[in-house]
Amino acid sequence: MKSTTATVISLAGFVSTALGHGFVTSPPARMPGDAMAAACGQQVEINQKSDNYGNIQGELQVASSQSDYNAEECNIWLCKGYKFADNTANVQTFSAGQVVPFKVDIRAPHTGVANVTIVSTSTNTVIGSTLKSWDVYASNSSPIPDEQKSFDITIPSDLGNQCATAGDCVIQWQWDAQSIDQTYQSCIDFTVGGSGSGGASSSASSVAPSQTTVAAVAQSSSTTAATPTSTASATTTKAAFINAAEIPSSLLTSVISTALPTAVSVPTQPLTEGTTMQDLVDWINYLMSSVTVAKRHARDFF
Known part of the structure; x- marks a missing residue:
């Protein structure tokens, strides 16, 4: 019976990930790993490792039957539950004002909306203004425009020291394919160094004066x-x-x-x-x- 149950779960995970449709391929985005498995459950991690293009709703479908899924620890609506601890080697260093090119691979169109924002990982809240947004994204009624798959964002100059420490912030691309109720996310870990003109580092922390x-x-x-x-x-x-x-x-x-x-x-x-x-x-x-x-x-x- 246990073998049959495991087979059914694995097949369910395969079916879900077969529908994976979007992910950021550049800069390097967070990927699933052991820390994710510990928080979100082994089957959820296997689901995403087999296809990191998968959607959050598919993860939740798998998680609903798993005893090792910890909703609070997983925090699945932040970077699909992918953890910084699994991605410390992929932290990017940017400067305020730097223009950063993005590449998104969309395997199949589904009409929705999308945006790119900087998100505080401690609160899962957006810092500052939206960096990029689309009111109609990946429409299945027409070819996907190139600018929805290849575009630039500019690192804000008003972050202060909020993103000076690796793991504190991510640049998050999110595509909400409303037509099929599927949400796709990719997160880039980064820190902000000096100014865009190559000045000294701006990551020094502020100290309370006397x-x-x-x-x-x-x-x-x-x-x-x-x-x-x-x-x-x-x-x-x-x-x-x-x-x-x-x-x-x-x-x-x-x-x-x-x-x-x-x-x-x-x-x-x-x-x-x-x-x-x-x-x-x-x-x-x-x-x-x-x-x-x-x-x-x-x-x-x-």
């Missing part, structure tokens, strides 16, 4: 040139929202006056001696990076 530095922003608008005593370095810090590399080092290292500006109602707390413009830049970037925005689930983009 309360004295916070007070400095409210209390002073004047600066005087002096020998810097702050440990902040303009050459090692590139701000996420204010690009310190584009500010003259003589200004960054100048010390903010401890005197309060006139006719300004602010707390009368003097600045710490040696507070520099670099401290001010760091604080502004920390403040901007702390602003929260409404998060949208990746599936909300359809």
Whole structure:
């Protein structure tokens, strides 16, 4: 009986994957592996390993009869359950503003919609704006346009340090073939390095400034040139929202006056001696990076 059951399950997996219709072939996308099998179940992983072009609904059909399927751990609506741990060798390094060419292999057309977004893997929510979208994708009433199979996306310049660590973000292509209720996904693991012009890396993390530095922003608008005593370095810090590399080092290292500006109602707390413009830049970037925005689930983009 067990042998017969296993055969039926394997056949069901084969039938499902035989219908696989779309996958990103360049840049290298996540593939199934042992970590996926541990979270999503062995049969689900076998299903996708036999045909990574398969759809999420097909995976769920296989998973529904498997005792080793863990819905929470699998998180199947993020990259079809494919895991970063199985794909650490395929992490791409991009720069802000870099144009990245994509290649998609569509084996059979089915009318739907599609988009390309950057997704936070910790929350499965879209970061920023949609990079590419199609209101009608892979229509089965006409030949598939070349621009739906070969296109460019541009790495946003406002990611800050959100995608500085491998595994934190993916570029996700998603095709929702509504005409047959099948959803296809491909995910590219990446990190953001320097600017598109080849500048220094922008992946340095922001550090919360001291309360004295916070007070400095409210209390002073004047600066005087002096020998810097702050440990902040303009050459090692590139701000996420204010690009310190584009500010003259003589200004960054100048010390903010401890005197309060006139006719300004602010707390009368003097600045710490040696507070520099670099401290001010760091604080502004920390403040901007702390602003929260409404998060949208990746599936909300359809």
